[in-house]
Amino acid sequence: MDKILEVKGLSQVYGPGCNLCFTSTGPEFETNICPHCGSIVALHDLSFDLYKGEILGIMGESGSGKSTAVKCLYFDQMPYSGSAIFFDETGQKPLFKLNPAQRRSLRNHRFGMVYQNPNLGLNFDISAGGNIAERLLMSQVMNYSEIRARP
Ligand SMILES: Nc1ncnc2c1ncn2[C@@H]1O[C@H](COP(=O)(O)OP(=O)(O)O)[C@@H](O)[C@H]1O
Ligand SMILES: [Mg+2]
Ligand SMILES: [Zn+2]
Numbered sequence: 001m002d003k004i005l006e007v008k009g010l011s012q013v014y015g016p017g018c019n020l021c022f023t024s025t026g027p028e029f030e031t032n033i034c035p036h037c038g039s040i041v042a043l044h045d046l047s048f049d050l051y052k053g054e055i056l057g058i059m060g061e062s063g064s065g066k067s068t069a070v071k072c073l074y075f076d077q078m079p080y081s082g083s084a085i086f087f088d089e090t091g092q093k094p095l096f097k098l099n100p101a102q103r104r105s106l107r108n109h110r111f112g113m114v115y116q117n118p119n120l121g122l123n124f125d126i127s128a129g130g131n132i133a134e135r136l137l138m139s140q141v142m143n144y145s146e147i148r149a150r151p
Contacts, residue, residue: 015039
């Protein structure tokens with residue numbers, strides 16, 4: 001099967017960051033604020049592979065880093081560390097090493113984002129289903145009738 005996306009060790013820190021951020025935060029410390037530098041560890045060591053035709057859902061409690069992960073992959077922000085490779089007909093694209101023009105091209109032609117804040121991403125002139133379908137159509141994974149037919 002064709003791999004579409006390979007994410008390895010994706011992490012995000014808001015703040016200056018230090019070499020103790022990851023070893024002094026997390027569930028066992030019951031905080032995501034580094035006691036040494038005050039940075040917020042928003043995401044730590046996310047890795048996954050996504051294959052053609054798959055739909056991946058990421059679940060987690062509020063504040064666990066879901067939005068941060070997606071924002072990094074959509075180039076809204078650069079991660080603190082980690083890598084992501086996008087595979088398409090033209091080959092491999094290391095997402096966080098692309099130049100701004102290459103990033104813009106992927107954002108505009110290959111990726112679609114539905115932001116949590118509906119004003120940013122939803123088209124109120126069409127149905128909720130239509131808004132969701134728009135992103136899937138852009139991904140070329142399914143056509144509209146296939147999308148409608150799925151539960
Ligand atoms: N721009 C930001 N500056 C500082 N902290 C942030 C910022 N965005 C998110 N955070 C913090 O990062 C953590 C992860 O947030 P987020 O990715 O929004 O989680 P989720 O989407 O899973 O609810 C939370 O502690 C959140 O408060
Ligand atoms: Mg979120
Ligand atoms: Zn730190």
